[in-house]
Amino acid sequence: MSKSKIFVVQKHYASHLHYDFRLEIDNVLKSWAVPKTPPTDATVKRLAVETEDHPLSYADFEGTIAEGLYGAGKVELWDRGAFKPEKIEEDKIVFELDGKKLKGTYVLLKLKSSGKYKGENNWLLFKKKQQDGGAGDLPKNDV
Numbered sequence: 697m698s699k700s701k702i703f704v705v706q707k708h709y710a711s712h713l714h715y716d717f718r719l720e721i722d723n724v725l726k727s728w729a730v731p732k733t734p735p736t737d738a739t740v741k742r743l744a745v746e747t748e749d750h751p752l753s754y755a756d757f758e759g760t761i762a763e764g765l766y767g768a769g770k771v772e773l774w775d776r777g778a779f780k781p782e783k784i785e786e787d788k789i790v791f792e793l794d795g796k797k798l799k800g801t802y803v804l805l806k807l808k809s810s811g812k813y814k815g816e817n818n819w820l821l822f823k824k825k826q827q828d829g830g831a832g833d834l835p836k837n838d839v
């Protein structure tokens with residue numbers, strides 16, 4: 697029996713505001729820093745910079761990281777819920793999220809280290825378009 701996996705997004709008021717997007721993979725929280733609000737619909741793609749893994753217990757962290765420490769600033773929970781991986785490859789992760797703000801099928805795609813996005817740790821985070829269910833587009837609210 698496997699426990700369902702989680703994702704968490706922590707809004708981090710560090711020197712640059714960002715969203716720490718974390719997925720439970722291999723018993724750690726694989727982590728990406730997303731400089732802008734994570735996408736709630738399929739019209740936007742966000743840069744997501746891979747950062748260090750965090751322990752699962754960090755999913756519950758909210759509070760203020762003290763001045764002088766790495767990442768100093770307030771951390772607050774932005775979203776959290778069930779994470780269901782569909783495909784995990786070295787450069788592509790496809791998964792379902794069932795949170796309060798983020799729901800649906802998402803993709804993390806690793807970018808080649810060239811052009812606009814130099815560096816080894818750059819990914820794109822985006823939401824897949826809904827399969828046509830015949831009932832029109834779902835509203836773009838944040839429920």
Ligand code: MN
Binds near residue numbers: 710714715716729767
């Ligand atoms: Mn952070």
